[in-house]
Amino acid sequence: KQEVTQIPAALSVPEGENLVLNCSFTDSAIYNLQWFRQDPGKGLTSLLLIQSSQREQTSGRLNASLDKSSGRSTLYIAASQPGDSATYLCAAIGANSKLTFGKGITLSVRP
Amino acid sequence: NAGVMQNPRHLVRRRGQEARLRCSPMKGHSHVYWYRQLPEEGLKFMVYLQKENIIDESGMPKERFSAEFPKEGPSILRIQQVVRGDSAAYFCASSPPSRTASNTGELFFGEGSRLTVL
Numbered sequence: 640k641q642e643v644t645q646i647p648a649a650l651s652v653p654e655g656e657n658l659v660l661n662c663s664f665t666d667s668a669i670y671n672l673q674w675f676r677q678d679p680g681k682g683l684t685s686l687l688l689i690q691s692s693q694r695e696q697t698s699g700r701l702n703a704s705l706d707k708s709s710g711r712s713t714l715y716i717a718a719s720q721p722g723d724s725a726t727y728l729c730a731a732i733g734a735n736s737k738l739t740f741g742k743g744i745t746l747s748v749r750p
Numbered sequence: 751n752a753g754v755m756q757n758p759r760h761l762v763r764r765r766g767q768e769a770r771l772r773c774s775p776m777k778g779h780s781h782v783y784w785y786r787q788l789p790e791e792g793l794k795f796m797v798y799l800q801k802e803n804i805i806d807e808s809g810m811p812k813e814r815f816s817a818e819f820p821k822e823g824p825s826i827l828r829i830q831q832v833v834r835g836d837s838a839a840y841f842c843a844s845s846p847p848s849r850t851a852s853n854t855g856e857l858f859f860g861e862g863s864r865l866t867v868l
């Protein structure tokens with residue numbers, strides 16, 4: 640059974656810092672890995688999808704990496720801004736596109 | 751191209767009533783997934799459906815919960831005789847048909863339906 644862990648549960652940083660959010664998963668037989676953002680009371684916004692054959696994906700100030708053999712993914716956020724404050728969810732995608740989510744990391748970027 | 755549409759966005763029910771949550775997938779998508787987010791917990795898979803078929807319902811509670819995705823119309827998640835523990839956000843996601851160029855395995859989520867049971 641796949642388990643996804645995101646530690647720490649919460650993170651507070653000053654504006655402008657580069658930061659790394661970590662995600663680990665127990666079963667390396669994943670198809671893809673997807674990072675989402677969730678604002679309070681809102682839905683999920685897809686940030687990046689890394690297919691199992693890829694090692695990283697980039698979109699603007701975001702870069703996500705995937706190391707299947709070690710069961711890890713990281714989301715790198717460059718030059719953080721207060722608008723980046725949200726909960727970031729990592730999800731491992733298995734057969735039938737079924738997602739197993741971590742509990743998320745709640746990020747607060749202080750002005 | 752509208753995204754995944756869920757309604758109602760907020761639903762209040764008293765214990766023992768029925769809740770019906772609807773999900774219209776993105777245009778061209780034939781796969782629908784339902785997830786539940788309980789307070790202070792992560793999102794948990796409930797059920798995966800294609801048109802007129804339940805593919806995987808391993809995450810559905812054995813009683814009171816059912817889901818369908820008819821040939822015409824939205825997918826429906828139905829909760830009978832709701833209890834306070836059913837209070838949660840219910841998210842629907844969709845993806846294109848398998849084995850198509852547009853299917854990267856990415857799921858697209860709706861805004862969710864937030865159920866409160868009094």
